[in-house]
Amino acid sequence: xxxxxxxxxxxxxxxxxxxxxxxxxxxxxxxxxxxxxxxxxxxxxxxxxxxxxxxxxxxxxxxxxxxxxxxxxxxxxxxxxxxxxxxxxxxxxxxxxxxxxxxxxxxxxxxxxxxxxxxxxxxxxxxxxxxxxxxxxxxxxxxxxxxxxxxxxxxxxxxxxxxxxxxxxxxxxxxxxxxxxxxxxxxxxxxxxxxxxxxxxxxxxxxxxxxxxxxxxxxxxxxxxxxxxxxxxxxxxxxxxxxxxxxxxxxxxxxxxxxxxxxxxxxxxxxxxxxxxxxxxxxxxxxxxxxxxxxxxxxxxxxxxxxxxxxxxxxxxxxxxxxxxxx
Amino acid sequence: xxxxxxxxxxxxxxxxxxxxxxxxxxxxxxxxxxxxxxxxxxxxxxxxxxxxxxxxxxxxxxxxxxxxxxxxxxxxxxxxxxxxxxxxxxxxxxxxxxxxxxxxxxxxxxxxxxxxxxxxxxxxxxxxxxxxxxxxxxxxxxxxxxxxxxxxxxxxxxxxxxxxxxxxxxxxxxxxxxxxxxxxxxxxxxxxxxxxxxxxxxxxxxxxxxxxxxxxxxxxxxxxxxxxxxxxxxxxxxxxxxxxxxxxxxxxxxxxxxxxxxxxxxxxxxxxxxxxxxxxxxxxxxxxxxxxxxxxxxxxxxxxxxxxxxxxxxxxxxxxxxxxxxx
Numbered sequence: 001x002x003x004x005x006x007x008x009x010x011x012x013x014x015x016x017x018x019x020x021x022x023x024x025x026x027x028x029x030x031x032x033x034x035x036x037x038x039x040x041x042x043x044x045x046x047x048x049x050x051x052x053x054x055x056x057x058x059x060x061x062x063x064x065x066x067x068x069x070x071x072x073x074x075x076x077x078x079x080x081x082x083x084x085x086x087x088x089x090x091x092x093x094x095x096x097x098x099x100x101x102x103x104x105x106x107x108x109x110x111x112x113x114x115x116x117x118x119x120x121x122x123x124x125x126x127x128x129x130x131x132x133x134x135x136x137x138x139x140x141x142x143x144x145x146x147x148x149x150x151x152x153x154x155x156x157x158x159x160x161x162x163x164x165x166x167x168x169x170x171x172x173x174x175x176x177x178x179x180x181x182x183x184x185x186x187x188x189x190x191x192x193x194x195x196x197x198x199x200x201x202x203x204x205x206x207x208x209x210x211x212x213x214x215x216x217x218x219x220x221x222x223x224x225x226x227x228x229x230x231x232x233x234x235x236x237x238x239x240x241x242x243x244x245x246x247x248x249x250x251x252x253x254x255x256x257x258x259x260x261x262x263x264x265x266x267x268x269x270x271x272x273x274x275x276x277x278x279x280x281x282x283x284x285x286x287x288x289x290x291x292x293x294x295x296x297x298x299x300x301x302x303x304x305x306x307x308x309x310x311x312x313x314x315x316x317x318x319x320x321x322x323x324x325x326x327x
Numbered sequence: 328x329x330x331x332x333x334x335x336x337x338x339x340x341x342x343x344x345x346x347x348x349x350x351x352x353x354x355x356x357x358x359x360x361x362x363x364x365x366x367x368x369x370x371x372x373x374x375x376x377x378x379x380x381x382x383x384x385x386x387x388x389x390x391x392x393x394x395x396x397x398x399x400x401x402x403x404x405x406x407x408x409x410x411x412x413x414x415x416x417x418x419x420x421x422x423x424x425x426x427x428x429x430x431x432x433x434x435x436x437x438x439x440x441x442x443x444x445x446x447x448x449x450x451x452x453x454x455x456x457x458x459x460x461x462x463x464x465x466x467x468x469x470x471x472x473x474x475x476x477x478x479x480x481x482x483x484x485x486x487x488x489x490x491x492x493x494x495x496x497x498x499x500x501x502x503x504x505x506x507x508x509x510x511x512x513x514x515x516x517x518x519x520x521x522x523x524x525x526x527x528x529x530x531x532x533x534x535x536x537x538x539x540x541x542x543x544x545x546x547x548x549x550x551x552x553x554x555x556x557x558x559x560x561x562x563x564x565x566x567x568x569x570x571x572x573x574x575x576x577x578x579x580x581x582x583x584x585x586x587x588x589x590x591x592x593x594x595x596x597x598x599x600x601x602x603x604x605x606x607x608x609x610x611x612x613x614x615x616x617x618x619x620x621x622x623x624x625x626x627x628x629x630x631x632x633x634x635x636x637x638x639x640x641x642x643x644x645x646x647x648x649x650x651x652x653x654x
Contacts, residue, residue: 128563136500139508173463173551181466181548205555209563221508222552224500225545228532229553233560236455236536240594244587253580260571267567 001031002308004301005091008036009060009078010098011292018097019044021297026052030301033091035082036060055090057081060098063290067101071109079103083110086283093284093304095275097292104137107281114313116320116327120280121149121220122287123156124227125273127234129211131156132171135276136224143186146170146217147194147327151319152279153215154197159310160303161214168194169203169213171222177201183219191217193326196319205229234268275300277307279316284308328358329635331628332418335363336387336405337425338619345424346371348624353379357628360418362409363387382417384408387425390617394428398436406430410437413610420611420631422602424619431464434608441640443647443654447607448476448547449614450483451554452600454561456538458483459498462603463551470513473497473544474521474654478646479606480542481524486637487630488541495521496530496540498549504528510546518544520653523646532556561595602627604634606643611635 006022008015015036022032023045034041038056045052057078061070071080079098083106085091096103100122108120119141123133133149134141141149154166170188172180177188179202191199203212205226218226245254254261266272275288275296286304288296320327333349335342342363350372353359361368365383372379384405388397398407406425410433412418423430427449435447446468450460460476461468481493497515499507504515506529518526530539532553545553572581581588593599602615602623613631615623647654 127567139500171552173466173548173555204559205552205557206559206562208556208559209566218552221500222549225498225532225549225553226556228500229535229556230532230560232531232533232535233557234564235533237561237564237591237595239536240454240591241587244591244594245584247587250584250587253583256580257572257577257584260568260577264564264567264571267571268564 002092002305003031003033003090004093004095004304005033005035005082005085006297006301007078007082007094007096007098008034008041009057010096011288012290013293014097015040016044017292017294018297020048021292021294022052022301023048023050024294024298025301026050028298028302030305032301033085035085036078055081055085061102063099065099065102067099067105070102071105079106080110083107087111092308093286095286095288095297095300095304097288097290097297100136100287103285103287104278107278107283107285111282114280114282114317114320116317116324117148117280119145119148120278121152122276123153123279124276126208126230127268128208130208130213130216131160132216132218132223132226133279134218134220134223135227136220138220140221141183141219143183143190144327146183146187146219147190148320149217150191150194150197150199150215151323152316153217155312155315155319156277156279157214158315159307159312163214165198166215167198167200167213168215168217169200169207171216171218172202172204175202175204190326194323196322231270238265272299274303282313284312329419329632330358330360330417331420331422331631332360332362332409332412333624333628334405334409334421334423334425335361335368336384337423338615339617340620341424342367343371344619344621345624347375348619348621349379349628350375350377351621351625352628353377355625355629357632359628360412362412363405382408382412388429390426392426392429394426394432397429398432406433407437410434414438419635420613422613422615422624422627422631424615424617424624427463427614430612430614431605434605434610434612438608438610441607441609441644441647443644443651444475444607446472446475447605448479449603450480450606451603453535453557454595455535457535457540457543458487459543459545459550459553460606461545461547461550462554463547465547467548468510468546470510470517471654473510473514473546474517475647476544477518477521477524477542478650479643480544482639482642482646483604483606484541485642486634486639490541492525493542494525494527494540495542495544496527496534498543498545498553499529499531502529502531517653521650523649558597565592599626601630609640611639
């Protein structure tokens, strides 16, 4: 069974919520090891009455630290120690709610890139069911990077969704070929030539409503804007709904619908998504929101364990090898 | 009173819906002139029993035509004739549901750019109340362009929302200064130096939920992706809600809430937004969705008339003149 190293010091709610998320995951049958300050973690575990191993790390990286600098200077940072556990084979995956930049740097620095990967990318699931990458690891990209993202995202869709035939779309401002910037026009040509994926051409933001493609590829600046726009819009629609029904005539009907509304809110909850994958490194690394609660951590551990079981890094390497002629 | 030239041949539902939208606007007290094929328009107006003037245009530009080429070759295209009416002073504004690219080209070609404008931009209102630009006129931008967009968007917020003090945000992947690509980092510095606007720094997609800034500035590729992502997400949330309540236990409550749900859908309806402004040209030009119905056309006519009454082009020119030292 996969052992998941949980960075207990990362995120706004560390270590308490993180440890409880890991405890939940262990209770669900996952193998967990915590990485962090033993003096802080031991009392939490003791109070919870569980015996989950802790690997001590004397340092932690904050959200405001410069990722590259912090990884270099804090050799004993929890995220780096967690990555080293995967490197040495003592763990199979890393889960962190800490700085995404630090996790990415630690992963590239400690685990290294898979053969053929020029730029690792961050892949997230949207509520509609599409996986979108890059979500912000690479703000500016070349067409070749986008084509690599297509291959990496397809490998994730294979392991995560059990898909055999994966459809991939290129995010663009129109559906017709020839739309977009030079980047999109070049990427369109490259992606059309990739073996092993089913390239469906350009997709638009409006297509997020119905998961037109299993995988949607874009540069990291655009992906990050898109993810946050979707979050902001979902919240806006909810707020406007609550505003529209905030009259006495509707009180009873709203109470009746409360379970369905809770279910909907839950479905749209980014915490439920199970975190984002860092793809392209030699190992499974899942990062979650800085504001992660125990639910997001336990979901992320399950996500990471699934990816290990599905052999995600090997699948990515195989996909890139198969596409070497195009990339 | 402002005379609005309505391009009767533009959009998927032309001329029927467009003409009826113009008739509605006229019934609401606006001065309208239709531009298009007299042979097609006269029977519609006759059937409606209204006497609204028509200026004949023998050609029309389709959605799939290359905008620049079509404007050059079809000298008598309805959108070009409409722009010439503004140029000659026979009309004060143009409304079109046709190709946005063609409207933009016609506006720049016929009306010309305002002094100091390097790139006209498309500005749209989001349901939260922020105006966002550019929405796709300029896929790749320089920092100076974004700073100009800030000035132009602020002028629109002044006329459209009657604001005196306008807050402007720069769309970015994080709220801290120094975030983003070179483009955003440079634009951040320039925008901070602009006189006459209240620059609040970086804003994120999540901020769309509460209109953190009156004006949000971004490059046209990003703006277009963001607009469509918001549309797609709103539709997704609606669909998921309908799915969640599609059980007999909820039928009655949903029926009770129907008026509130219709009101919410209406509020999120892009048709309601009144169209997008082409800013930076010597005149008022409002474009609407290709799928515009009579409602969006009548709203757009009102929007255009408001902008004329508020002296939008003059306000933009004054803002740019005031900012000349920075831009």
